[in-house]
Amino acid sequence: MNHFSIKDGELHAEDIPLSRIAEEVGTPVYVYSRATLERHARVFHEALEPVAAQSGRESLVAFAVKANPNLAVLKILSREGCGADVVSGGELVRALTAGMPAEKIVFSGVGKTRAELELGLEKHIGQFNIESSEEGRELAELAEAKGQLAQATLRINPDVDAKTHEKISTGRAENKFGIPLVRAREVFAELAGLPGLNLRGVSVHIGSQLLDLAPLETAFAKVGQLVADLRADGHQITHVDLGGGLGVPYKDGENPPSPAEYGAMVARVTQGWDVHLTFEPGRVIAGNAGILLTRIVRVKRGGNGPPFVIVDAAMNDLARPALYGAWHDFDAVRPTGERMTANIVGPICETGDTFASDRECDALQSGDLAVFRTAGAYGATMASSYNSRGFVPEVLVDKDQFAVVADRIPADAIMDAERVPDFLM
Numbered sequence: 226m227n228h229f230s231i232k233d234g235e236l237h238a239e240d241i242p243l244s245r246i247a248e249e250v251g252t253p254v255y256v257y258s259r260a261t262l263e264r265h266a267r268v269f270h271e272a273l274e275p276v277a278a279q280s281g282r283e284s285l286v287a288f289a290v291k292a293n294p295n296l297a298v299l300k301i302l303s304r305e306g307c308g309a310d311v312v313s314g315g316e317l318v319r320a321l322t323a324g325m326p327a328e329k330i331v332f333s334g335v336g337k338t339r340a341e342l343e344l345g346l347e348k349h350i351g352q353f354n355i356e357s358s359e360e361g362r363e364l365a366e367l368a369e370a371k372g373q374l375a376q377a378t379l380r381i382n383p384d385v386d387a388k389t390h391e392k393i394s395t396g397r398a399e400n401k402f403g404i405p406l407v408r409a410r411e412v413f414a415e416l417a418g419l420p421g422l423n424l425r426g427v428s429v430h431i432g433s434q435l436l437d438l439a440p441l442e443t444a445f446a447k448v449g450q451l452v453a454d455l456r457a458d459g460h461q462i463t464h465v466d467l468g469g470g471l472g473v474p475y476k477d478g479e480n481p482p483s484p485a486e487y488g489a490m491v492a493r494v495t496q497g498w499d500v501h502l503t504f505e506p507g508r509v510i511a512g513n514a515g516i517l518l519t520r521i522v523r524v525k526r527g528g529n530g531p532p533f534v535i536v537d538a539a540m541n542d543l544a545r546p547a548l549y550g551a552w553h554d555f556d557a558v559r560p561t562g563e564r565m566t567a568n569i570v571g572p573i574c575e576t577g578d579t580f581a582s583d584r585e586c587d588a589l590q591s592g593d594l595a596v597f598r599t600a601g602a603y604g605a606t607m608a609s610s611y612n613s614r615g616f617v618p619e620v621l622v623d624k625d626q627f628a629v630v631a632d633r634i635p636a637d638a639i640m641d642a643e644r645v646p647d648f649l650m
């Protein structure tokens with residue numbers, strides 16, 4: 226469910242016709258809907274009600290900032306009661322700047338630098354998800370030196386195949402993430418004894434865009450067993466972080482489990498755990514809350530195949546199709562009812578800059594506006610300036626008003642940060 230719909234023959238974001246944004250801000254441009262973000266945050270919170278009923282505790286929903294780090298987006302989610310799952314010092318500062326309370330910030334990531342660990346300590350964040358005994362020892366040392374007690378969980382690798390794209394799968398033994406389950410008790414015992422560290426639980430995240438609950442349930446069951454084993458070893462386990470990963474529908478026929486189904490599964494599997502739970506959803510909150518608005522540069526006749534619809538957005542603006550072969554629905558802003566089959570491509574000088582091949586879509590001509598749907602997560606945040614194209618702006622719509630929430634960063638502004646040194650003069 227989202228708030229991008231056709232009214233009077235034109236696709237709107239809430240009450241704003243997209244052509245107005247294109248005229249005032251230019252294209253390409255990301256457009257987010259406040260109402261959709263709020264709705265998704267509420268639906269996810271509501272889905273966890275059975276968990277609260279069963280455990281007697283409210284869970285923390287820590288939005289995975291990597292999915293959409295825009296400050297306005299974070300502000301909306303913060304107001305909805307979300308915290309933040311961050312994976313870099315940059316994301317940590319964004320979450321705080323957007324007003325997320327430090328105690329609702331969880332720091333994940335396999336390669337936190339010393340400086341990032343120190344920043345987390347200085348800001349007194351709620352939880353570090355430790356990914357190795359090396360990282361745990363370093364964090365303990367830094368915290369002790371500051372006279373602090375770092376709150377932490379140990380991220381485990383449950384060796385479960387999330388059955389998603391291999392590049393966004395994180396929970397198999399060969400992936401770089403977490404501590405293998407077989408070593409978890411040993412590493413936990415080593416770290417739990419360190420001054421400076423309150424190792425109070427475990428965390429897990431097996432991958433993203435999951436369309437089936439079964440791998441999650443398998444992973445969570447393994448976590449449950451580990452919690453019991455750690456308690457048997459004499460540890461106090463009060464916190465478990467179950468990560469993110471719930472998928473969204475990118476195309477017709479794709480039916481990911483609903484947040485309510487996810488919540489019911491979690492309530493069932495975590496029964497009796499007696500812990501405080503954290504979740505790190507990203508895509509399921511932001512995915513359908515954004516689109517990438519683009520203008521057709523021209524339509525070029527194909528060789529043997531369908532015509533090339535060349536759009537002014539490219540793989541540097543929306544990397545998912547080029548990186549993962551991902552599908553994004555592509556629709557005209559003013560559909561006429563006529564259809565065509567086309568190759569949808571960007572202007573970048575490599576064949577990988579293809580959004581869709583042989584795609585049946587609305588008939589489009591040079592100058593028309595179109596959108597890539599479901600671009601609110603892992604869209605703008607993964608942009609680059611490849612081909613010296615600058616960074617796309619972001620717009621937030623709130624009913625009948627909108628604001629630019631990230632400026633376009635033009636190519637010459639990026640060039641301004643470069644220097645030709647004297648020794649080349």
Ligand code: LLP
Pocket residue numbers: 289292310333334393395430432433434435468469470471505506507508509545549602603
């Ligand atoms: N927690 C951790 C530790 C993660 O690594 C991730 C995502 C999440 C939470 C949020 O997962 P979500 O709920 O959004 O599935 N760029 C890729 C997705 C990479 C996801 C990386 N980790 C894409 O465009 O599909």
